[in-house]
Amino acid sequence: MSFPLLTATAVLPAIGAVATAAVPAARREAAKWLALLFSLGTLALAAAVLLNFQPGGDRYQLTESHAWIPAFGVRYELGVDGIGVAMIALTAVIVPFLIGAGWNDADPREGETPAGRRWRPTQGFFALILMVQAMVIMSFAATDIFLFYIFFEAMLIPMYFLIGGFGDRAGEHGEERQSKQRTYAAVKFLLYNLAGGLIMLAAVVGLYAATAGQLEGGGTFSLQAITEARAAGELTFAQNTERLLFLGFFLAFAIKAPLWPLHTWLPNAMGESTAPVAVLITAVVDKVGTFAMLRFCLGLFPEASVWATPVVLALALVSIVYGALLALGQRDMKRLIAYASISHFGFIVLGIFAMTSQGQSGATLYMVNHGIATAVLMLVAGFLISRRGSRLIADYGGVQKAAPVLAGTFLVGGLATLSLPGTGPFVSEFLVLVGTYSRYPVAGIIACAGIVLAALYVLILYQRTMTGPTRSTTERMPDLRPRELAVVGPLIALVLFLGVFPKPLTDIIDPAVDHTLSDVGVEDPAPEVEARP
Amino acid sequence: MSPENYLHLAALLFTIGACGVLVRRNAIVVFMCVELMLNAGNLALVAFSRMHGNLDGQIMAFFVMVVAAAEVVVGLAIIVMLYRSRHSASVDDASLMKL
């Protein structure tokens, strides 16, 4: 029995959450440092996971398995493949920066006096973020479907409070209206995801029933057990059963991801919450959806996945183009970034369901890169918003003159978002395109439209906010503070590094993708002409 | 004389009691109507006992009585409490069950 590394990685932030929440109201700063410390500890553990993972080794590594609810075959089973490692690493990397970025976001506002000794918004904010992190890591590590489901759903609760409880300061519409919209966004987020989760629960139960009827040892929720049983022919699903179960899982993930037309909660949620929370949503929590498509939808229901591919690809393409077009039409910069994310999630889903190794590796890389790139853009946007107190693009202009570093980081974030070569997202986007084109040429070409539209919405955003003559409101805008620079700088370095040298990641991801593809039983299409070297 | 007569009578009394519960507003009267319903049930049990020729029905009726007695004790105590705090024994003095 070796050290349960994965459990430790997931539990440490949870402990951190409890510890942070327990800090007395007056010791706000201590709570922040404590949260940062725990998130850095998690980062260290995640690094240990990364180092202990052998790319060429078993499919699932660092596994842990204990009986949990024997009556229903529920086990506490953890294990990571290359994809899971990448996602855990992403989560562990992002969260410390979010804590740094949101350092003062949840402090009591000017004029607000603490309502009592128990009133501790700062502590709550950081505790909730750490809680979400713990649950997300658990979802990435769980190989028992029931275990996964629990954390998949449970993370809604802290997210709900993060969205509904903490917003930008002094918006353009006044505090009351903003709080109303925030509540609306939080409820919408919760309802959407709960609806998806309930459908998934039905599918989870259905899956158990299907396995219980066929396997000798009774029903099981273990991903590995089911995959192996299917491979050995001990377990077969009727065609309709498999399709229904697939739809149940897929719908939940498509809401979380989010895929058109189930996307409308994302702009609200990202628009109303503070920038770090918005990043948490799009960069970390939503990734559970696409990750789960790759791991569960494809792993459990290969035939149904192939059956659903045309529709899913169509939805992904619509998401790409539709999200980008809507991003163009936004007046609120956070909503713009949210719609851009919808477009990017379209790319990720496209890559997953293209069923090629390039597509799926690209999609996995895309999840990582999109997380980091959006974090840069969104966090800088958050810094900008905190200076002016407005999310409307039209309220800015000429920031570049007053705050060149802020503008520069914003531009880098934007360029990464539009997948400029040299930044991480380019590699992943191109891999997705290659993977898609080699099997579905038309889809690949339509997806290319996303490239141009991305350039349009990013550059229009940059032009309207950063360039032009300075205004009275932006004239004296302070440039990035050291804390903010310390948050954005490493993220930018990471984006550039992954753009120039993504090999360490692809080496980890590749074998996992190959396993997934062999689960589904497809191979990469061979080139038409054998090139002579 | 067939058991049906007793059963019909029990049914009739039960229905009357039920209507009373629904119609009356004085908590005590409502309570009395509940008692009437219980008694109707007891009558049916006793009749069944005779019908089947064993005493289980009577045992059941006995338990009903005991429980009814307990219920009366607690119920009346509650009514007294209610009256003390609200100065009324009307069951719909206020829509108390609504938040």
Place this chain on the structure above:
Amino acid sequence: MSTLTALAAETTTSGGEAAQFWILAPIAVAGGLGTVLMRRAVHSALCLAGTMVILALFYLANGAYFLGVVQIVVYTGAVMMLFLFVLMLVGVSAADSLKETLKGQRLLAAACGLGLGILLIAGIGQASVGSFTGLAEANADGNVQGLASLLFTRYVVAFEVTGVLLTIAAVGATLLTHRERIERNKTQREQAEERVRSGEQLPPLPAPGVYARHNAVDIPALLPDGRPSDLSVNPTLRERGQVREVHRQALADLAAIERRTAEYQGRAVTVTPPRRAGDAAPATDEGNDTPAAEGGGNGDHGDNGDNGRDNGPDAAGEEARR
């Protein structure tokens, strides 16, 4: 009684039992209806008691001697008396208005009752209710012995549990009705200070009765201007609508005294016979019920109470000035 028991003991039903049933059953039904329809709770309780006694007879007729006796002793004797005690404790609104306040409640209740009755009777009709087997065999060792042997063998657990239930009920009832004193009693000084601070009623409440001609507690005292003081009667009586009106003659006497005094002192007559709410009604016992029965009793008295309270501080103030 012995004939009845003898009848019931037979395995076949006799014509006597049928006669008994057809005589008593309508009375039982009438009692049930009375319970529901009587306006006064006391009457309802009496009707119910009657029904219960008849049911006890039916128990006896059905060979349930023990239950029959228990029904009379415990149910009719103890439980119904408990009801009556509580009624005396609580029953201020002695009569229930039969006016329905909830929209459609009566209709729904009727529909429910009718539906339930029809269904029950249909159910009985559908069930294969045979004839009586008779309890001769079961009651061979005596009804009480038979019950006891069952109760202490097969149903012993349930019996013990009901015992526990009864104990809990008794303790619960004591607990519910017992008022826990959370804070210490107020001292007289504190009470006095509180009363002054609230400024509602500083002096003692006025005593009932008019000019010592009556000392009955149900007659309100008259204020200097001739109006009856509501503070002078017990509020419970007022709630019940059992307050006696001041007799017209007394008021006329008062007015006459005032007039004579005025004439004697040689000043203008200021006091006119005061108007009263109850002027039109005869001041008799029967008449006292009327306002309460109209359902507006509470409200009317409440208004009067307010007047009285309004007068209170004035009077107190005057007294203080003197």
Place this chain on the structure above:
Amino acid sequence: MESLIGLLLAPPLLGAAVLLLGGRRLDRVGHWIGTALAATSFAVAVVLFADLLGRDAGDRTLTQHLYSWVPVGGFQADIAFRLDQLSMTFVLLVTSVGTLIHLYSVGYMEHDERRRRFFGYLNLFLAAMLLLVLADNYLLLYVGWEGVGLASFLLIGFWQHKPSAATAAKKAFVVNRVGDIGLAIAILVMFTTFGTFAFGEVLPAAADGGATETTMTLIGLMLLLAACGKSAQVPLQSWLGDAMEGPTPVSALIHAATMVTAGVYLIVRSGAIFEAAPDAQTAVIVVGAVTLIFGAIVGCAKDDIKKALAGSTMSQIGYMMLAAGLGPIGFVFAIMHLVTHGFFKAGLFLGAGSVMHGMNDEVDMRRYGGLRRYMPITFVTFGLGYLAIIGFPYLSGFFSKDEIIYAAFGRGGTQGWILGGVTLLGAGLTAYYMTRIMILTFFGEKRWQPDAAGHEPHPHESPRTMTIPMIVLAVGSVSAGFLFNLNHAFVDWLSPVTGIAEGDSPVSHLTVSIAATTVMLIGVAIAWWQYGRRPVPEHAPTGRWVTRAARRDLLQDDFNHAAFVLPGNYLTRGLVYVDHKLVDGVVNGTAAAFGGLSGRLRRVQNGYARSYAVSMFGGAALLIAVTLLMRAV
């Protein structure tokens, strides 16, 4: 020697990093750091050039494999460089002109407080451009391709406080992106077809003819689309004119000498693919010919000196594209014209910058006039560039352009005559608009106007840092063509890479030269007739519809606006509405329906115990009814 290739890239990359991240501390020396690093790169290029010259003609391809970049399954992208004669030519052009323009910028940007950043961007551009021409595979080329686009974006929008500059920068990037899609799709098709996108594998495979012609045509057309975007060819030409909002050194380096010619590089580099796709080749020729005339017409009508020169650039690149489309007959001459054009157009732009420098940044040529006496060096260098571009005999333009015209005739048949005619017409137009610029700027009377702030211009010669690059470039403009044609040096140098072919031209070299010179003289004469004889009106005459359209860039923006921007705006707005009302509306509607329903149902819960009792009894009755019914059934 191979390891030196990476060293070409390193200095400008380092420079960009240091200058952009260095902060204010480097403000005082930043420009010199940038220039020195560019010069270092040039020095490395010269060393490598000498090394290549020392090798056999067939052994002049150096490759350097740095590391594996994106290895995913069959998809193997490497960071690898390839230095052959073609890339070497570009490297020399880019580093030499680049260094000169760095030097020029030291003077030109002297008063700009953000000069350090400007040099950072310039270095970034150099690095990206070198990456573009040194890449060993299409994907790495794509990195450079977008990299120069980024640098171009940053430099066009360098004066960000001007909304017009910011808009122009955005426009350039977006239009370029449209072209970039072409390159992306071309790579996708290549990978699907050949399983690779390295030059060394794709090009031989394309030459083998393994793939269908449709595939090759698709690749070719997509590469052409990319080239159109980068090289401002019709239909993606609209950004170049606006790009003149950038500082003039930028216009000289990026939008005249180097970046915009990347399209030509791409097509020449992919020669094997186009050889296998004749239809795509024809498309290249058509695009080149159309742009040649289009740019020239625009150049004739503009009063803004930089925009007139931008039109000229488009037109000249049209020449190169046309030549590149002709296949091996034209490849070498396309590149030769590219290099000579790089020299003289850069010189012309620097001259224009020098003029603007002296004239308070005035760009309207109608407010110049008679400047030759105030700026003698500028006048001479600009004049030499002018002579070179119009193809004055034995100056560089003469050689390269005549060869292209000759190759165009060599296409043979009707096509040959048409193309020959178009190229000749282009030569005439070039002479016309260049003469017009020359006369308006340096001859005639003073038409100076005070600027917006009321300052009278005091034209003066520019500082040494600016004149030296101009002189060097003028020398290059004059001598390059002659040197290249000495012993067919340039043809021999390049042909091992690009191949060479002789067309069956219906006309001789001499005829072409005479015809071209004649047409050129006619153009000059007409321009002198219009502008040299009488004073130039201060405000442009309304002119005929052609002139008016040409002033508006032949309505290209109006077309784009009507065809893409407006529908796009409506589409976007419509979709926002749809998203809010329809997609979200369905959800909100469902929510509202449930809310309404529960609002109704809530009334049932009125809080009266007796109402609840009714429902309980009703429920009980219902249960009994159901039980009875079940039994009855």
